[in-house]
Amino acid sequence: MNAYRMKPLAFPWPPLIYGAAIAAAFLLQAYFPLEVAETNMWYAWVGGGLFVVAAVVLDVWAMRTLLDCHTTILPNRCSTYLVTSGPYRFTRNPIYLGYTLTTAGIGLALLNPWCIVTAIVAAAVTSLVAIRREELHLLSRFGIDFERYCNGTARWI
Numbered sequence: 001m002n003a004y005r006m007k008p009l010a011f012p013w014p015p016l017i018y019g020a021a022i023a024a025a026f027l028l029q030a031y032f033p034l035e036v037a038e039t040n041m042w043y044a045w046v047g048g049g050l051f052v053v054a055a056v057v058l059d060v061w062a063m064r065t066l067l068d069c070h071t072t073i074l075p076n077r078c079s080t081y082l083v084t085s086g087p088y089r090f091t092r093n094p095i096y097l098g099y100t101l102t103t104a105g106i107g108l109a110l111l112n113p114w115c116i117v118t119a120i121v122a123a124a125v126t127s128l129v130a131i132r133r134e135e136l137h138l139l140s141r142f143g144i145d146f147e148r149y150c151n152g153t154a155r156w157i
Contacts (some may be wrong), residue, residue, distance in 0.1 A: 003102050008137035009076040014126050018099040022124035025114035027108060039050045049110025055101035062087045063095035075130055082142040092135075092155050096126050123156070131155065 011061050065086030072080070073095075087094035100123045107115020138146045 008134040012076045021118035025118040028114040034113045048105045051105025055098040059098035
């Protein structure tokens with residue numbers, strides 16, 4: 001198959017990976033509870049809420065940037081433009097970073113430490129399952145421009 005026609009993913013796995021991570025965190029907390037001191041719970045609620053709000057803002061900003069550049073949001077579609085503006089100036093994967101922050105924020109707000117653990121696992125699995133394939137796709141599509149972008153921008157943060 002021509003490298004320029006190759007799709008990065010056959011199926012958009014990352015949302016399912018993070019959904020499974022949140023579900024796993026709640027199951028783990030139900031069957032293997034980790035005790036959390038419940039003093040000043042409002043700190044955890046506010047902190048978790050700030051994480052979730054920051055994640056939503058980051059995701060919306062990233063999606064809006066992709067739409068403004070007339071390229072796809074879906075990870076299983078071919079990119080038509082190398083986006084290096086907006087949140088993509090700071091991280092190559094702002095949407096996945098937003099998913100990770102959301103998962104951690106939910107755990108903080110609901111006092112479920114397993115969410116932090118599963119957020120880290122989900123980020124690692126996303127790197128293996130999705131990001132590697134997406135980066136190969138972008139390298140085949142945009143070549144040296146993508147290499148320069150990778151040299152100047154972190155994968156996560």
